[in-house]
Amino acid sequence: xxxxxxxxxxxxxxxxxxxxxxxxxxxxxxxxxxxxxxxxxxxxxxxxxxxxxxxxxxxxxxxxxxxxxxxxxxxxxxxxxxxxxxxxxxxxxxxxxxxxxxxxxxxxxxxxxxxxxxxxxxxxxxxxxxxxxxxxxxxxxxxxxxxxxxxxx
Amino acid sequence: xxxxxxxxxxxxxxxxxxxxxxxxxxxxxxxxxxxxxxxxxxxxxxxxxxxxxxxxxxxxxxxxxxxxxxxxxxxxxxxxxxxxxxxxxxxxxxxxxxxxxxxxxxxxxxxxxxxxxxxxxxxxxxxxxxxxxxxxxxxxxxxxx
Numbered sequence: 001x002x003x004x005x006x007x008x009x010x011x012x013x014x015x016x017x018x019x020x021x022x023x024x025x026x027x028x029x030x031x032x033x034x035x036x037x038x039x040x041x042x043x044x045x046x047x048x049x050x051x052x053x054x055x056x057x058x059x060x061x062x063x064x065x066x067x068x069x070x071x072x073x074x075x076x077x078x079x080x081x082x083x084x085x086x087x088x089x090x091x092x093x094x095x096x097x098x099x100x101x102x103x104x105x106x107x108x109x110x111x112x113x114x115x116x117x118x119x120x121x122x123x124x125x126x127x128x129x130x131x132x133x134x135x136x137x138x139x140x141x142x143x144x145x146x147x148x149x150x151x152x153x
Numbered sequence: 154x155x156x157x158x159x160x161x162x163x164x165x166x167x168x169x170x171x172x173x174x175x176x177x178x179x180x181x182x183x184x185x186x187x188x189x190x191x192x193x194x195x196x197x198x199x200x201x202x203x204x205x206x207x208x209x210x211x212x213x214x215x216x217x218x219x220x221x222x223x224x225x226x227x228x229x230x231x232x233x234x235x236x237x238x239x240x241x242x243x244x245x246x247x248x249x250x251x252x253x254x255x256x257x258x259x260x261x262x263x264x265x266x267x268x269x270x271x272x273x274x275x276x277x278x279x280x281x282x283x284x285x286x287x288x289x290x291x292x293x294x295x296x297x298x
Contacts, residue, residue, distance in 0.1 A: 012164065012280035013296040020286060033285070035221025037164055040285035052286050153287030 012037055018053035020044040021100070023152055024075030024091065025143045045074070045150040052150070054104055072099045074126075074147060076115050078138045086142060088113060088120060089132035098127050111148030116141060122148075154266050155195045156258065158210070158236050161278040163295075166226055168212055168234035170194055178228070178235065200239030201263040208258050209240040212275075214293075215250025216283055223283040248285070251293030 022030055026043050033040040046052025056072055071093070079085045090105075092098050100108070105127050113120050117137035126133035145152055158170055160181035169178040172192035179192035201208045214224035215232030225232035232250050244252045255275040260266035278298045285291035 013282045013294045015282045015284055015294060033216075033221050035216060035223060037281060038216045038221050038223035038283040040283075040291065041287065044286065046286045046289075051284065051292055053284075153289075 015039075015053070017055060019056040019071040020046065020053055021147075021150060022071060022073040023144060024073045024089075025077070041153075043153060045144075045147060046153050047149050048151055055101055056099065072104075074113070074144055076113070076142045076144050078117075078140065078142050079134070081138050081140075084117075084136055084138035085134060086115075086117065086138055087132050087134050088115075088122070088126050089129070090127050092129055098129075100127065108148060113147045114145040115139070116143045116145075154258070154260065154269070155193050156210070156238065157191045157193050158255070160189075160191060161275070163212065163214060163224060163234050163279045163281050166224060166234055168214075168236050169228060170236035170238075180228075181236070194236070194238045196239050196258065198263040200241060201260065202241045203263070206260050206263055207241070208238065208260075209243050209254055210236065210238045210256040210258065211240050211244060211252045211254050212236050213244070213250050213252050214281065216291075223281065246290060246293060248291045251283070251291065253279075253281075253293065253295050 020041055022044050030041055030043050031039065032042040054072055073093070074090050076086060076088050079087055090098060090100050105124070109122055109124050111122050113122050117139035120135045123133050155173065158181055160167060167180045167182050169180050170192045171194050172179040173195040174193065181191050183190045183192065196208055212234055214234040216223040217225035217227060217232060224234050227233055236255065243254065246252060256271060256273045259270040261268040275297070279295045280298060281293060281295045283291050283293055
């Protein structure tokens with residue numbers, strides 16, 4: 001079904017086909033302010049240059065504002081403290097194929113994710129559920145600081 | 154030198170412009186006695202860059218302070234879409250409102266212009282979005298309809 005740009009609640013320009021990457025490790029709404037054609041994000045990931053948005057076929061900006069990380073996202077969570085084991089993932093949410101486009105997955109694979117418990121190199125398994133990418137580290141308050149050129153805000 | 158702007162809309166809202174005759178903000182689609190009567194604005198010699206002799210005509214718009222809608226539909230607010238002439242340099246965007254250039258006017262002489270060049274960057278209506286991430290200044294994006 002086609003997506004109509006220009007008429008509706010959310011962005012009406014190219015933003016209707018873009019999304020921030022949501023930070024699944026943070027609780028609370030990622031939205032600080034919203035209205036017709038206006039969205040301000042409280043937290044997520046953005047590039048240090050440019051606007052930080054990525055292309056998406058799923059849950060474009062206009063549909064994201066009420067549901068945290070209901071779109072492209074990354075999540076790091078501890079599984080077991082001993083042995084230390086955690087999981088790094090980009091969850092599927094409503095999509096059967098994942099929320100980050102294939103070409104963006106290719107660019108993000110191999111990038112370094114800086115976490116509270118240390119750093120990992122993102123593998124392709126981070127985008128494949130239900131097991132995603134596991135790594136041998138653990139923090140009770142695991143958060144993602146940066147992912148390659150993306151910085152948490 | 155005086156100028157007018159052809160009426161259009163941004164997100165279905167008609168902008169206003171100062172009418173030099175009354176010094177009031179008037180919507181671009183004003184009709185008087187059944188005839189189009191858009192406001193007329195005036196450029197002073199100080200409204201041009203002294204070197205390039207160019208003046209920017211911009212539209213200013215910001216989100217409604219209460220509803221968050223962009224742009225504000227309250228025509229008494231400074232966030233309501235407003236055409237502003239005589240800008241030099243181009244104003245800088247802030248969270249309260251942003252600017253888009255709709256045209257430039259370049260003259261041969263800023264005091265007593267006898268020849269001018271008009272460039273229209275916007276020739277129709279617009280859709281606009283305001284997007285903000287974290288503490289960064291809001292960004293304003295426009296698409297021609």
